[in-house]
Amino acid sequence: MNKKVNITTGTDASKINEALSASLKQYRSQKKMSLDELSRLAGVSKGMLVEIEACRANPSIAILCKLAAAMGVSVADIVNVASKPNAHLIAAGDIPCLWSGENGGTARLLAGTSGPDMIELWEWKMHPGEIFDSPGHSDGTCELLHVVQGSLLLTLGEERLIVSEGSSVIARTDLPHSYSCHEGGPLKFTMTVSERVR
Structure with missing residues (x-):
């Protein structure tokens, strides 16, 4: 863990x-x-x-x-991957890794819009035994997750969902939640976050 x-x-x-x-x-x-x-x-x-x-x-x-x-503002504003007028190219070397798991997992913020109303695009890679816990985001925050490889265990409050490879889930994440690698093998998923900052 x-x-x-x-x-x-x-x-x-x-x-x-x-x-x-x-x-x-x-x-x-x-x-x-x-x-x-x-x-x-x-x-x-x-x-x-x-x-x-x-x-x-x-x-x-x-x-x-x-x-x-x-x-x-948005987290993307802070780490300089926020949108600019018309288009903003983010080179591969400029994409920040904002989380690293103890077994080599990573979470990279690929791109995002400027705040206060924001959309972020993330790439997550997790290995067995890794978990990311969040206390919850602002009211109304929604995440779209798509599992590219492996199986994701998504916990939302008391609810637990297993999202298998190739499947997607829509989740309100304004409550405590967590992501973890479910059953052997590595996990890879993409996530889009839509959040309205107060």
Whole structure:
């Protein structure tokens, strides 16, 4: 089981941490907002915000989502894979990995629109024993998932769904949920998230 849900280490983490640090500093400067105020607004500890602004933290996807929502932007805005007017090409080397599992799994944010109303496209790869837990997104968030390889165990609150290879599922993910590799072999799935940030 993956206990930590951190951004992957290495070059991706460094770029993402720098982009997040710059976004937080710019936002607080524009809004004349203290760390205490942003902490209350986002529901993220002041200590974590200090570490993020100093590029010393690898925040989880959940923390990225909370900060993006508090700032009225999308996670894609923060990691520089958000849409631009007309078209925005994202080179393969610029696609960030925002989660890495302890057995080699990854979650990459392939592309997304700018916030506050946003759509994101993700590619997930998971191996047996890996799990990603989410506390839930904002009200009305919907995810479309398609399993390309293997079998996905999707837990939504108390409900458990097994999504087999070639199958798809539509899920409201404004409640606690998790994804895990079900039964042997690797799992690969794509996910589109539609979220309206408050």
